[in-house]
Structures are given as structure tokens and as C-alpha cells.
Amino acid sequence: MPDSGYPWPIQTSRLDNGLRVVVSEDRTAPAVAVNLWYDVGSRHEPAGQTGFAHLFEHLMFEGSVNVAKTEHMKLIQGSGGSLNATTNPDRTNYFETVPAEHLELALWLEADRMGGLVPALTQETLDNQRDVVKNERRQRYENVPYGDAWLRLLPLLYPPGHPYHHATIGSMADLNAADLATFQAFHQTYYAPNNAVLTVVGDATASDVFALADKYFGALPARDDIPPAPDGRSVPATGQTAVESVSADVPAPRVYIAHRSYPFGSPGYNVITVLATILGSGRGSRLYQRLADGERIAQPDLVGAYGVDLAHAPAPLIATATARPGVSAERLAEGLAEVVDELATVPVTAAELDRAKALLSTGWWRQLSTVDGRADLLGRYATQFGDPARIAEQLPALLAVTAEQIAEAAADVLATDRVTLTYLPEETS
Secondary structure: OOOOOOOOOOEEEEOOOOOEEEEEEOOOOOEEEEEEEEOOOHHHOOOOOOOHHHHHHHHOOOOEOOEOOOHHHHHHHHOOOEEEEEEOOOOEEEEEEEEHHHHHHHHHHHHHHHHHHHHHOOHHHHHHHHHHHHHHHHHHHHOOOOOOHHHHHHHHHOOOOOOOOOOOOOOHHHHHHOOHHHHHHHHHHHOOHHHEEEEEEEOOOHHHHHHHHHHHHOOOOOOOOOOOOOOOOOOOOOOOOEEEEEEEOOOOOEEEEEEEOOOOOOHHHHHHHHHHHHHHOOOOOHHHHHHHHHOOOEEEEEEEEEEOOOOOOOOEEEEEEEEOOOOOHHHHHHHHHHHHHHHHOOOOOHHHHHHHHHHHHHHHHHHHOOHHHHHHHHHHHHHHHOOHHHHHHHHHHHHOOOHHHHHHHHHHHHOOOEEEEEEEEHHHO
16 A cells, blocks of 8 residues: 555646646546536525525536536537536535546636636526426435435534534525525625636646646636635534434434534544444444344444534534334434443444554545546645645544544543434334
8 A cells, every 4th residue: 555645646736816726647547537626615605595505516507608508518428528516515516527638628618617607697597407406405305214314413513603504405495585696696706716726637747737727717807805604613512412303204213413523634533534434334333233233223234423524613423323123213312322422431442443444545545546536635635725735644644543532532522512313203203
């Protein structure tokens, strides 16, 4: 295994308008990944504009000044490429992987929708995509068993007014109430070159990428008055457990236990990442061994734990289990809480630590095995930490975590406000 967590070259530049450009050359295959991170997510949304960042994830595929509606997708796929976009509380990103000879096409398309979406945005397009988002909310959150768990957990973890209080899907009332001019102003505010990082990984030289970036993005004006995101680093403790019970059309009781931990990118979050792996990743985890295989109160495929990698506030640590037939929600919640709480009292063994680090190493190299995986990670480190080269520190930091650090983090995090969310089948409520 290479000593570094990122053994490929990294070169950076910044255009006069503030666009940061990151290039990592890899001549292994004739393909390139283009990834554009915008520093705008649901945490940036002002009151009354929740869901805007996610809606623009859709609108950015609906045409710009020189690209007709749906043509962006057709041009990339017609060139043998793939593309998509995602939104989370911290950012919105747009990405495509194409044969190396089509790099210039991908950059032109991204530049055109960065600078040319607003003049092409019509009321018809806006109304259509609002309906698409409403349908997405129904399909992903409202009409799926346990689908709204994230929508419920966030308000329990973060108080009203906190930037992480609401999910990226946002409020349908907010989306309905805003007019075309309000959406245009949102794009003009945040979709600016000095609020973005362009990353290219693969079969292209840094000098070529820098020249092409300047050719297509260089004339786009910077935005001087981008409002800072609200500060969410401090979340006052209540000293109480937040409990919510939901009767819903679900096949079995399910329990979530959540705590606020540390921001992604901090040393504490690295410890939480290892802790969560020991607690809930796979058949060797504590939750599986105790609740699924030992006491047999949880379904084997529906037990786990994970950290949510939010970078600008104490990020959630979540453990969850779904009951086997005949097991009550109360018994499941009791067992889940017992295993979680033992993180602070039952020391992690050397075998548990080695297993967790092996799983995390495998996952890290799996993500880095593709040019698109690397481009996304480099864009993240450049956007959130100001330096894509910090990517090389991530795996060594995880591998350096000790059992003592895990015990200390567990004692600290589990002493903070606990959130318990329980789903009950409607017929048993």
C-alpha cells in the first residue's frame, strides 16, 4: 500500500476571477473526470428559501444561453460519457466523466451553465422542475418506509435557525412561494467562479487544463458580495433526550439513536469514523454481533452505524436497528442503547481496531480507484479546507486512531444530547 493517502500528482491554479482549478494527471486510461464543486448547499439557504440549492441541481440541466434544454446530457452521453449532480447541506456538485478527447466539450458545457443559466431560465422551466422536486420528495421521503427519517432527525439534532436544521429537499411551501426573480437572484449570488472549484482528473496535463479553464471560464465575472453561511459550529446543549415516535406504514419497528459529534475534517471526526465502523459496519461489528447474531432482536441486514460527514457543525453519529418479527420497539431500543453506551465503558480490542482500519482502507482505495472518485474528493478538500493536498492526510489520520482516543470520544459524544427516533407499524401503535 502506498505511504501516502493520495499517490498521484496534484497541481492547482486560480483564475483572475477567483475560480480555483485542481488537476491530477493520470495517464492510465484515456478518460478524464470533470467535477465542479459550488460552495452552496442547504446550510446557505436564507429563511424562506429552503430547497433552493437542490432545485438548482435540477435546473442546471434545463438549458443555458448556448445549450438547449436537455442538450447538456445528450452531448455528454453522445460522446461516450456519464454525468450527474448531487446536493448536500454543505455544497452542490456537478460532474461528468468523458473520453479524454472530449474534455474541452465538458468544460464548455459547465462554463455555459455557470454563466448562462439565468438568461435562459423561464417560468415554464421553473414550474416544471418544482413539480419534479415535489415528485422526488414523494418517491424518496414520503412514500418509502422510514424514508423521512433524515427529515425528522435533523430538526431533533439542530435547533430552529441552525443551518443544518432542515434537509436539502427543503420546504415545498418555500419552493412554491418564490417567484422567478428570486430564483434567478439565488443563482447569480452563489453560482460564481469565485465560489467554485473545478477539478479535472485523468488523461490531461495541468497546463492544458489551466488553459482551457481560462478559455471557457475566464471571462465570467466574480461575485464580490457572496453572503457567508450562517455559523453553525456552536449548538447549545439542552441536557435532555429528544424522543420522537412515529406510527407509519412500515413493516417492523425501527430505532435510530443519534448524537452530535465533531465536524468532518477535524481530528475528532476521524476518531468517530473509526468508532462508527467498530460499532456498526458489517458482521464483525458490535451491533451485528450483539443484536443480530447474539440476542437476535434485530434483522441482520438492517443494523448499522455511521457518521454523517458534515463539515461546518458537530456532525451526526447515528446508530440504527430494525426489529425481528415479534420483537417490540421498546426491547429493540433498549438493546441498541446498551451497545451504543458500552462504547464509553467497554474498551475497543486490538482485533476490532484492526478490522475497522482494514475496512476503512479498502473503502478509501476503492473510491480513489476511479478518476471520478478522485475528482470528487479533491474538489471537497479544496472547497472545504482550502487545500486539495490535504487529501493525502486522510487515510494516515484514520490509521493513527487509537483505542484510547475512541474511548475518550465516546465518553464525550455520548454525554451530549441524545436523539431517539422510533418507527412503529401502524397496526401496533
